[in-house]
Structure formats: C-alpha cells, structure tokens
Amino acid sequence: xxxxxxxxxxxxxxxxxxxxxxxxxxxxxxxxxxxxxxxxxxxxxxxxxxxxxxxxxxxxxxxxxxxxxxxxxxxxxxxxxxxxxxxxxxxxxxxxxxxxxxxxxxxxxxxxxxxxxxxxxxxxxxxxxxxxxxxxxxxxxxxxxxxxxxxxxxxxxxxxxxx
Amino acid sequence: xxxxxxxxxxxxxxxxxxxxxxxxxxxxxxxxxxxxxxxxxxxxxxxxxxxxxxxxxxxxxxxxxxxxxxxxxxxxxxxxxxxxxxxxxxxxxxxxxxxxxxxxxxxxxxxxxxxxxxxxxxxxxxxxxxxxxxxxxxxxxxxxxxxxxxxxxxxxxxxxxxxxxxxxxxxxxxxxxxxxxxxxxxxxxxxxxxxxxxxxxxxxxxxxxxxxxxxxxxxxxxxxxxxxxxxxxxxxxxxxxxxxxxxxxxxxxxxxxxxxxxxxxxxxxxxxxxxxxxxxxxxxxxxxxxxxxxxxxxxxxxxxxxxxxxxxxxxxxxxxxxxxxxxxxxxxxxxxxxxxxxxxxxxxxxxxxxxxxxxxxxxxxxxxxxxxxxxxxxxxxxxxxxxxxxxxxxxxxxxxxxxxxxxxxxxxxxxxxxxxxxxxxxxxxxxxxxxxxxxxxxxxxxxxxxxxxxxxxxxxxxxxxxxxxxxxxxxxxxxxxxxxxxxxxxxxxxxxxxxxxxxxxxxxxxxxxxxxxxxxxxxxxxxxxxxxxxxxxxxxxxxxxxxxxxxxxxxxxxxxxxxxxxxxxxxxxxxxxxxxxxxxxxxxxxxxxxxxxxxxxxxxxxxxxxxxxxxxxxxxxxx
Numbered sequence: 178x179x180x181x182x183x184x185x186x187x188x189x190x191x192x193x194x195x196x197x198x199x200x201x202x203x204x205x206x207x208x209x210x211x212x213x214x215x216x217x218x219x220x221x222x223x224x225x226x227x228x229x230x231x232x233x234x235x236x237x238x239x240x241x242x243x244x245x246x247x248x249x250x251x252x253x254x255x256x257x258x259x260x261x262x263x264x265x266x267x268x269x270x271x272x273x274x275x276x277x278x279x280x281x282x283x284x285x286x287x288x289x290x291x292x293x294x295x296x297x298x299x300x301x302x303x304x305x306x307x308x309x310x311x312x313x314x315x316x317x318x319x320x321x322x323x324x325x326x327x328x329x330x331x332x333x334x335x336x337x338x339x340x
Numbered sequence: 341x342x343x344x345x346x347x348x349x350x351x352x353x354x355x356x357x358x359x360x361x362x363x364x365x366x367x368x369x370x371x372x373x374x375x376x377x378x379x380x381x382x383x384x385x386x387x388x389x390x391x392x393x394x395x396x397x398x399x400x401x402x403x404x405x406x407x408x409x410x411x412x413x414x415x416x417x418x419x420x421x422x423x424x425x426x427x428x429x430x431x432x433x434x435x436x437x438x439x440x441x442x443x444x445x446x447x448x449x450x451x452x453x454x455x456x457x458x459x460x461x462x463x464x465x466x467x468x469x470x471x472x473x474x475x476x477x478x479x480x481x482x483x484x485x486x487x488x489x490x491x492x493x494x495x496x497x498x499x500x501x502x503x504x505x506x507x508x509x510x511x512x513x514x515x516x517x518x519x520x521x522x523x524x525x526x527x528x529x530x531x532x533x534x535x536x537x538x539x540x541x542x543x544x545x546x547x548x549x550x551x552x553x554x555x556x557x558x559x560x561x562x563x564x565x566x567x568x569x570x571x572x573x574x575x576x577x578x579x580x581x582x583x584x585x586x587x588x589x590x591x592x593x594x595x596x597x598x599x600x601x602x603x604x605x606x607x608x609x610x611x612x613x614x615x616x617x618x619x620x621x622x623x624x625x626x627x628x629x630x631x632x633x634x635x636x637x638x639x640x641x642x643x644x645x646x647x648x649x650x651x652x653x654x655x656x657x658x659x660x661x662x663x664x665x666x667x668x669x670x671x672x673x674x675x676x677x678x679x680x681x682x683x684x685x686x687x688x689x690x691x692x693x694x695x696x697x698x699x700x701x702x703x704x705x706x707x708x709x710x711x712x713x714x715x716x717x718x719x720x721x722x723x724x725x726x727x728x729x730x731x732x733x734x735x736x737x738x739x740x741x742x743x744x745x746x747x748x749x750x751x752x753x754x755x756x757x758x759x760x761x762x763x764x765x766x767x768x769x770x771x772x773x774x775x776x777x778x779x780x781x782x783x784x785x786x787x788x789x790x791x792x793x794x795x796x797x798x799x800x801x802x803x804x805x806x807x808x809x810x811x812x813x814x815x816x817x818x819x820x821x822x823x824x825x826x827x828x829x830x831x832x833x834x835x836x837x838x839x840x841x842x843x844x845x846x847x848x849x850x851x852x853x854x855x856x857x858x859x860x861x862x863x864x865x866x867x868x869x870x871x872x873x874x875x876x877x878x879x880x881x882x883x884x885x886x887x888x889x890x891x892x893x894x895x896x897x898x899x900x901x902x903x904x905x906x907x908x909x910x911x912x913x914x915x916x917x918x919x920x921x922x923x924x925x926x927x928x929x930x931x932x933x934x935x936x937x938x939x940x941x942x943x944x945x946x947x948x949x950x951x952x953x954x955x956x957x958x959x960x961x962x963x
Contacts, residue, residue, distance in 0.1 A: 207384040209511075215593035216479050238394065252594045253479070295481065297718030299407035300684060304482065304658075304721045335397035340442075 198318045199230045199281045200311070202256075202292070203272045205237045206248040208334035211276035214292055215252040218276075221292075221312060222256045228319035229280075233258035234266045236275060236336045267336055277331040278311045282323050288314040290329030298332060358437040359445020360389045367430055368392060369454050371409045371423050375563030377456055381510045382563070387453055389444050396442045400434045410687040417664070417679035418652065420691040422564070460504055461566045465603030467494070469583060473536045474599040477512055477589050483686075484591070485541040485734060489527045490583040490602060499574035502567070502605040505560040505585070509598045512589050514686060518558035518602060519584040520577065521545045526584055541657070542732035543584055551788055552576070553757055554617040557653050557690040557744060567692065573615060573746075574607035590686075613746060615650060616757045618764060620665065620707040621740045623730030624772055628659065628737065630725040633714040637739045639771075640706045644763045645756055647745035648696035652678050655740040657685055658719040659728060662710040665741045667703050677705075678741065698748065709739030754789055761785040776805040780812050787815065792822035803832070810840040817849055821856070829853050844873050848880060855887065863887050871900075878907035882914050885921065894925045905937070912942035919951055928959045 202218055204211040222231050233256050235245050245260055261267050270279030270289055280288040293306035310329055317324045358364065368376070368386045376386035385391050392399065402408040403426060411425035437443075469490040477484060507513035521527075523545060529538035556575045569575070585600055620639040628635040654663045660683040667675040678691065699705075713725050721735045722728075728737050747756035765782035768775060783799035786792075799816035806812055813836035820829035833850040836843055851866035867884045874880065885900035901918035908914060919934030932955050938948035 209383045209592065212383075212593035213481055213591065216481065299402055299405055300410075300686060301718050302481075303718050303723075305723065307723060335395075335401060337394055337397050340393065 197230045201232050201234050201266055201270055201279045203234045203236055203275045203277045205275045208275045210333040214276045215254055217292055225315045225319050229315055231256050234261045236261050236267055238339050264339060273336050274331040274333045276333050280314050282318055287324055287326045291331040296332040357440050358433050359443050360392055361445035361447055361449040363433045364392060364437050366451050373454050380563060393442045396438045400438045403431045403434050412680045412687055413691060414679040414681055417676040419694045421694045460603050462502055462605055466606040467604040468601050470601035471599045474597040475536050477591055477596040477598060479591055479594050481591055484589045486537045486539055486587055487543055488537040488585045489530045492581045494579040498577050499607040499610050500577050500604050501569045501571055501574045501607040503558055504566050504603040506601045508600055509596055510562055512592050512596050514588040514590050516560040517586040519543055521582040521584050522578055524582050527582055541734045551784060555615045559690045561689050571607040572612045574611045614757060615744050615746045616760055618743045618745055619740055622771055623738055626730035626737050628711050628713040628728045630727055631714050633712050635711040638708045640704050641767050642704045644759050646701045646748040648698050648748055649743050649745050650696050651690050651692040651744040653690045653742040655738060656683055656709055657734055657737050658721050659711040659713050659737050660709055661712045665707040667699050667705055669703055707741040758785045758789050776802055784815055787819045792819040795819040808839055810836040810843050814846040821853055826853055826856050844870055860887055860891050876907055878904040882917060885917055889921055894921055897921050910941040912938040912945045912948055916948050923955050928955055931955050
C-alpha cells in the first residue's frame with residue numbers, strides 16, 4: 178500500500194492501479210506432457226490475458242533464451258515467458274512438475290496444480306478433462322473474485338533440482 | 341582399533357553407492373536407449389551421464405510406477421523375447437541413485453554405449469513405399485487413428501522377410517499396423533475427408549476366393565528391434581496389392597507432418613514353412629452396461645493339429661483392463677501364454693516367445709478379457725459411461741488375442757492350415773450362426789481339402805446369407821461341379837456373372853462347365869470373352885485352342901496354342917497340342933519344331949516322342 182500511496186503523490190494513477198493477477202505456467206521444452214498442453218495454454222491466454230498476467234516459466238537448467246524462443250515459436254506459444262535459471266519462480270510457487278500452474282492474486286498464491294485433469298496418471302489420459310481447474314480459477318479471478326486457495330496434483334515431468 | 345573400524349565402515353558405504361557408471365548406464369542402455377536417443381520416439385535422449393542426471397527424478401518416478409519402460413505382460417505368463425520389464429531391484433536402483441545425489445562414479449566402469457545407427461535398421465530395403473503426400477496432424481489433443489494407402493509397384497510376386505517403418509516423425513507415431521489389401525478396395529476411401537488417407541482404428545479387407553490366410557503380424561512400434569522372419573517363412577506380396585498403413589498418432593502440442601515409408605526386405609526364395617494367425621475373440625458378446633466395472637468376454641479354440649506358437653498379439657480398446665490367454669493341455673494342465681493386468685492400448689505390442697511353445701493336437705487355446713466401463717476408469721471415452729458394444733470405432737470395444745502358429749509335424753499332401761481354418765470357422769459359426777465369412781471360409785477350406793460334398797452345405801449357406809455375393813456363388817459352383825452336379829454349378833455361375841459380368845474366374849469356370857455339358861460352342865464363347873480380359877492365361881489359351889480344334893477350327897486354334905507356349909515356355913503339353921494342330925493342318929516342319937520343344941522340356945514324354953516320330957514319317961512320306 179505504501180508504494181501505491183507514494184505513486185499517488187506523483188499523481189500517476191496508472192502506477193497506482195492494483196497489480197493484476199498473475200499466472201505462472203511451468204514448462205520444459207522436452208516434456209511431452211507440457212508440450213501437449215500448448216493448445217490449451219494458448220486458449221487460456223486468449224481468454225484471460227486482458228485481465229490476468231501470464232508467464233510461461235521454463236525450468237530446465239542451462240536452457241538458453243534462443244532455445245526457449247524457438248520452442249515458443251514451434252508451439253505457437255505467443256505468451257510472455259521467462260527462463261527460471263535461478264528457480265526464483267519455482268520456489269515462489271512451490272512448483273515441482275511441468276506442466277503446473279500457479280495463480281497469484283495480490284501476491285498471494287491462490288492456486289497451484291494441474292491445468293486440468295486430462296491426465297489421470299502417467300500414460301492414462303482421459304478423452305476429455307472432467308475439470309478444467311485452471312480455467313475455473315482464472316475465470317473467477319478475471320471476474321474480480323478471490324477464490325480460497327486450492328492445490329491439486331499435477332501429472333507431468335519433474336522439475337529436476339539444480340546442480 | 342576405533343579408527344580402523346571407521347575406515348571399514350566408510351568403504352562398505354562406498355561400495356553400496358549407486359553410480360551412473362556401474363548400475364544406471366547399463367540399465368538405461370538395455371531398457372531405454374533404443375527409444376531415448378536422437379531422432380527416435382522418446383522426448384529426450386538417455387545416453388550420457390548428463391542426459392540421465394537432467395531427468396533423474398523423472399526416471400525414478402516413472403520406473404517406480406512401471407510407466408517406463410513400457411512392458412505390459414506379467415512375468416511368469418509366457419517367456420517373451422526382448423528386454424522385458426524392470427525387476428523391483430532394478431527400479432530401486434534408480435531411486436537409490438537419485439537419493440545418493442546422482443553420482444557419476446568411476447568413468448572406467450562405464451559400459452560401451454549401444455551401437456545405434458540411423459536410418460533403416462537392416463540397411464537399404466529392397467523396396468520402399470512412401471505415402472504420396474504428407475499428412476498434417478493437428479496440435480489439438482486426442483489420439484488419431486488413420487490409414488494410408490501405399491500401392492505396391494511390383495511386377496512380380498515377392499516374398500518378404502522383414503518390414504520396417506520410417507515414420508518421418510518418430511515423436512508422434514505411436515505404433516503402426518500394416519494390412520495387405522489385394523482387392524485394392526480400400527483405396528476408394530483414400531482422401532475421403534480431404535486429407536491423405538482415411539480415418540479408422542481398424543480396417544478389414546474383403547474376403548476373396550483364395551485361401552491366403554494372414555501369416556505374420558505386420559506390426560511396428562518405435563524403438564523395437566525389427567523382427568526378421570527366416571527366409572523359409574517369408575510372406576507373399578503380390579503385384580497390384582495395396583499396403584494399408586494404419587497409424588496411431590498422438591498430437592505433440594504443435595502441428596506435425598507425417599509421411600511414413602514402409603521398407604521391405606525380400607527373401608531369396610519362396611517360403612517352405614507357412615505360419616498362420618489364429619484369432620480368439622468374441623466381440624459379438626461385448627455388450628457392456630454403463631458403469632460395469634468388470635465385464636468379461638471369453639473365447640476358446642480346440643486345436644485339431646499340433647502347432648508351435650511363435651508370437652501373441654493382444655488387442656482391446658480403452659475399456660480393456662485385463663487380458664489373459666492360456667492353453668489347456670490334455671489332462672487338464674493349464675499352460676499360461678500371456679497375462680496383462682493393466683491393459684494400455686498405447687503400448688500394445690506383439691510379443692514373440694523366446695522359444696516356440698509346442699502344443700499337441702487336442703489342446704484348447706483360451707482367452708479372457710475383462711473390461712471396466714465404470715466412471716472410475718479414466719480411460720473411459722464416455723463421461724458418464726454409456727452402453728458399449730463390440731465394434732471397430734475407438735469408442736467401441738474389442739477383445740482379441742492373436743496367435744502366430746506354425747503347424748507342426750512333417751509334410752502332408754494338404755495344407756495343414758486348412759485344417760486349422762476349418763476349426764476356426766466351425767468355432768466362428770458357433771459364435772455367429774449368421775456369419776457369411778465363416779460359412780464361406782469353412783466351405784472354401786473343405787473344398788480345398790477335396791471334400792466338395794461337405795463344402796456344399798456351407799457354401800450354400802454363404803450364398804443364402806449373401807445372395808448378391810458373386811464370389812460365394814463361384815465357389816459354390818466349383819464344389820457343385822466337383823460333386824458332379826454340373827447343372828447346379830452352371831446355374832450358380834450364370835448368377836455370379838449376372839451379378840458381376842467382369843468376374844473372370846466365374847467366366848472361366850462357366851466355360852469349363854459348358855464344356856463338361858458338351859456345349860462346345862458355349863464353352864468357346866465364354867473362353868474367348870475370358871481371354872479378352874485375361875490374354876496372358878496360358879492354360880485358358882491352351883483350352884481355347886483345344887475347344888476350337890474339337891470344333892474342327894484348326895487354323896483358329898493354332899494362334900491360341902502358340903500363345904500358350906509363348907506365355908509358358910517349357911510346358912510340354914502346350915507344345916504337344918501346338919504340334920498336333922500344326923501337323924493336322926499340314927505344317928509338318930513347324931509341328932516337328934513344336935514336338936522337339938516338348939521333348940526338350942520333358943525328355944521322357946512319350947506322346948511327344950511318338951508324335952515327333954509320326955510327323956517325321958509323314959514328312960518322309962511326302963518326300
């Protein structure tokens with residue numbers, strides 16, 4: 178609040194606006210499970226990016242910006258992305274899997290887990306997901322609601338420790 | 341003393357540390373690297389220490405869940421070739437290695453990486469057939485099953501000892517089945533929805549009059565060693581057939597193109613041993629109520645002859661849970677042949693027995709498939725569950741266990757596969773009393789075994805079940821003729837030709853029947869029509885020559901005899917008939933040449949020798 182008040186003193190209302198909700202989507206270039214979610218990530222970005230900030234978070238150690246951008250181009254992921262070389266985002270969200278999503282509202286983690294429940298386990302995929310968890314959370318957040326924090330289990334590739 | 345004890349303790353701990361060099365690399369090379377290497381199906385390579393370290397958590401996790409390496413059969417139920425599944429102790433090594441901090445260990449202990457080479461595993465194929473156009477696979481999730489038609493551009497029959505598939509995009513092609521379509525009927529569906537190929541999880545080819553049972557699993561899965569069939573068991577590929585490549589593709593998340601090619605390797609000579617695929621199934625009994633967690637389908641087949649079981653291929657769709665197959669030997673002993681507790685269509689495979697399993701005559705092959713149509717089955721394609729019946733769409737179910745068997749025992753004067761075919765079709769009729777194919781195939785098998793009287797009721801039933809099927813009528817006619825029911829045979833052939841005027845086999849048979857009825861003019865008319873369509877049938881040319889000769893039209897007969905002799909040089913009979921016609925029409929010199937040709941082909945042929953002598957005498961007489 179202090180920062181905002183300070184901004185108000187300079188009459189910059191834009192700077193003063195409450196920070197937008199943020200969704201981090203953890204991914205790695207060589208994870209087939211997160212890659213298969215590219216169409217769904219694109220759909221969510223198209224639906225909610227006017228109200229929610231998106232960041233694709235690439236977690237592979239040693240990944241270069243070039244390789245990351247090439248992956249985004251290949252998969253048509255025109256979504257803002259960061260290289261989490263020091264695992265800052267991973268730690269902040271407590272993410273362990275790709276794909277895994279973390280949603281923050283006012284700096285508070287209100288959701289972490291699967292994008293949807295298409296994958297029931299390794300190699301066991303439903304024809305259609307029963308629950309589109311991230312979509313539901315983003316819809317609520319975009320509508321200005323703050324859902325109570327929720328955590329689900331994501332199925333995918335492990336975020337390997339840095340060494 | 342205290343210090344010494346500590347040192348010993350440290351050494352012991354050191355000895356137990358799991359390292360990449362000593363334990364992990366050998367496991368990865370044996371069980372993972374065939375797919376986990378550049379250009380192959382797996383998403384990342386697992387060849388180096390760095391590769392493994394970067395995925396150590398994932399490796400420990402997926403091996404613990406037995407998702408990787410994929411191997412469905414339960415140990416102890418069939419002894420199969422291949423690396424098999426990891427033991428519990430091997431799986432524990434991955435977890436230990438992760439816990440120990442993924443150490444490299446002593447590089448001197450590293451095994452040599454496997455020697456993979458790119459491209460075709462068996463070297464350049466003798467024939468490569470490629471999809472004419474690439475198929476574009478969407479990024480949207482959901483499995484795609486699609487069939488691509490590859491015309492076989494051969495000029496002569498070939499025998500195939502191995503088949504490889506080069507998908508052009510290993511990451512998305514999960515497995516493939518290749519079907520031979522001699523009828524070329526499936527190509528009509530090619531491009532029906534504007535994209536190359538046509539959709540469908542299963543395809544069926546048309547029944548033909550020939551007994552040419554499926555003999556090999558033409559199955560391909562990434563990362564597996566190509567199975568080479570011994571030359572003496574190669575499978576036949578006729579010119580003019582189509583290969584249908586049935587691909588199971590899984591979208592990757594981005595648009596992909598696939599342009600698969602089939603590589604074929606020819607055997608040096610035709611086969612002398614003929615395996616056959618036996619199918620256990622009862623799809624007609626699949627009618628699973630919504631919510632049923634344990635619906636069971638069974639089938640059995642008593643083997644009329646001794647066989648060796650070479651391989652097994654189980655198949656079900658998404659509701660299939662448990663598949664088991666076994667043999668019941670005389671005396672009630674049960675021999676396990678396969679058990680899969682967690683069926684997964686994505687990892688279906690052909691399993692080859694390390695050693696062929698010998699089963700004596702009288703053994704019963706049996707199978708059981710259990711389906712889970714509850715909401716608790718995440719693979720259930722329907723939410724909420726619906727009633728599911730047998731069928732070939734991915735939302736229908738199937739339950740098949742195919743065995744590749746080789747009839748045992750020595751040479752017989754009949755094809756032992758016909759005896760198996762009889763047993764299969766009799767069982768099929770028990771399951772499906774109104775099944776056309778079963779009646780037709782049983783009749784055809786009995787006919788081929790020289791039992792026309794037994795064949796006639798089944799072929800008659802086939803005609804009754806499909807009155808518009810010209811092939812069935814033609815086959816019935818052949819059996820009727822063999823049972824000396826010439827008039828009935830003629831009636832069936834006339835009907836077959838009314839149904840399909842271009843059916844040349846029926847026309848040839850009709851010509852023979854008319855000849856048998858003494859109607860030489862009718863015989864000749866049908867034969868000449870037949871020869872318009874099939875001028876390269878040497879037997880028919882010879883027959884036309886004989887018919888013309890019997891009608892006293894010698895001059896017209898000669899070109900037919902000559903054509904037969906040209907088409908199949910070295911057949912004494914053709915040359916003798918040609919020589920006789922020439923001699924009768926006064927061309928003695930040419931007649932001598934023909935008889936001499938006959939003798940060259942068959943030096944012991946007395947007719948040729950007599951005719952030659954007589955013709956020479958006639959020539960001498962003229963002089």
